[in-house]
Amino acid sequence: MNSAHAPGLDGAAEFDFLRELVAIESPSLDRAASERVAAPIAERLSAVGGRVRLARTEAGTSIVADFAGPGHPLLLVGHTDTVWPVGTLESSLPWSHENGIIRGPGTYDMKSGIVVICAALQRLDGNPSRAVRVVLNCDEEVGSPTTGELIRAQAADAMAAIGFESPHPDGALKVGRRGSTRLAVHAHGRAAHAALNPELGVSAIDELIDQLAGIREITEDPLLPSAVLCNVGVISGGTRANVVPESARAEIGLRFVDSETESRVLSAIRGIVPRRRSARIEVETLSSRPAWRASAADAALLAQLSATAALLGQRLDGRPAAGAGDTNILGSVGVPTVDGFGPLGGGAHAIDEHIVAASLHQRIDLLSAVLATPPVQP
Known part of the structure; x- marks a missing residue:
């Protein structure tokens, strides 16, 4: 999979989209901000053939997008809200892209993960080799009080799930969470x-x-x-x-x-x-x-992803994480799950929040390869 062959996806376009999302500050429980940030994401997913619907609650606007393909859907899970109040971008954490590092509120947690999802589907012209369902909820940072049931419902027929939160500092995926x-x-x-x-x-x-x-x-x-x-x-x-x-x-x-x-x-x-x-x-x-203790099915999913990564010259490991997220909901009910598919970086919820720019493209390459691989038939 060579991203250089994908028109309009030369890297700069992906950074521009990330900057667009970061510029729309979207703190949890701000319904108007949630609606604003959902709009360009839904537009992109729809433009590449996704069947998009918006789910609105008192907390904001969540996005569900289905892409047709064989097998039960592979769930791609993320969130649009951040911990940062409106005004952070103009004060303590302005956008910058210097020396291979991108900074800004929500870059690491987790608008760059959303860019990975959208860019990979765009690279495949919205035609993955397996069914795909994207779920981006609006209130993850406060515990998903209004969207937990949405996530459960969308996972009912899922074959597996990948979360796009940040990875471990060394890039390893998160398999199991407290x-x-x-x-x-x-x-x-x-x-x-x-x-x-x-x-x-x-x-x-x-x-x-x-x-x-x-x-x-x-x-x-x-x-x-x-x-x-x-x-x-x-x-x-x-x-x-x-x-x-x-x-x-x-x-x-x-x-x-x-x-x-x-x-x-x-x-x-x-x-x-x-x-x-x-x-x-x-x-x-x-x-x-709920507690998500890694299962044999989770380990098998990680092995499949690691094998795909190896074909791209990437190394992909996984281990449990201390923090909780929406993948707890999925892994705890037996859906084969991994998390941490977002780019490398650091400073989640901190004033030095950032991502490593090159890792954004590496994650897009890997997700594109995963989605271009037909599901293993039982």
Whole structure:
């Protein structure tokens, strides 16, 4: 597969498209920005023969595009939202393309991955040698609260899935990801004067502190099948020192290697009960992506991709990743899955976000070769 033979895809056009997408700043949950960034992507996918539909929710606009071909569809998964607020491009992280490095908000996570998808399909004139379905959702960075079911539905008949998040620093794909759940624990007590009649009050903060200690015991239970990462990231509550606080809240981030540990820990936390009479506890799930432990089917998909890469003179490895993403949804239900097919770079969610320009073309070459290969018939 030689990209030099593809008209209009001489490299500069691909960089121009990336710059176009980066210029449309698209923070999560900004519906107008989401609609704007979806438009040029949908237009490109449609122009090369994709059957495109837009799925709108209160979070924004997601894109689904089907390309006809033999076999069940190969799912290509990504997202259009970023962590950056509008204005970042004009202030702390302007676009630049110098010395083989491209910088800008969303370049690495993950608008360059979207460019890989669109450019590979354009290179094949929208005629891959297998059925392909592109799913680009609008709220991945906040846990896909409105689009998780869309991803599940589009994966129902998929033969396999490739995620276009960033790879490991050495370019290896991500095969297996920790599950990630964010919980809010709300403690409700009763206000009273802290000196005149403290006995009439029930401290929500004291209740919350005791509950957090109990949650730590749950997550550090040595009888769990695997270790749990638990981070209490936000605590708030109370009004002033002379008032017994009537409410308090903590936000907790949990990471799991396997589904059994995940199920046991979450069940235990959701079952916690008040330690104080008249106190009340609520556990709210803010977002949840199930643990994806790499399977033999995932390893087989990686082997197929690695073999294709070798034909291009590329080396492609894979290993588990600590972070979670939408591929957790797919891998956890048994769809053969890999992630990290985006270009090399660094600085995800950081002020030095960037990609290595040459790797953009390498990923396009590889995806083009993958999509030009007919599916293996059972």
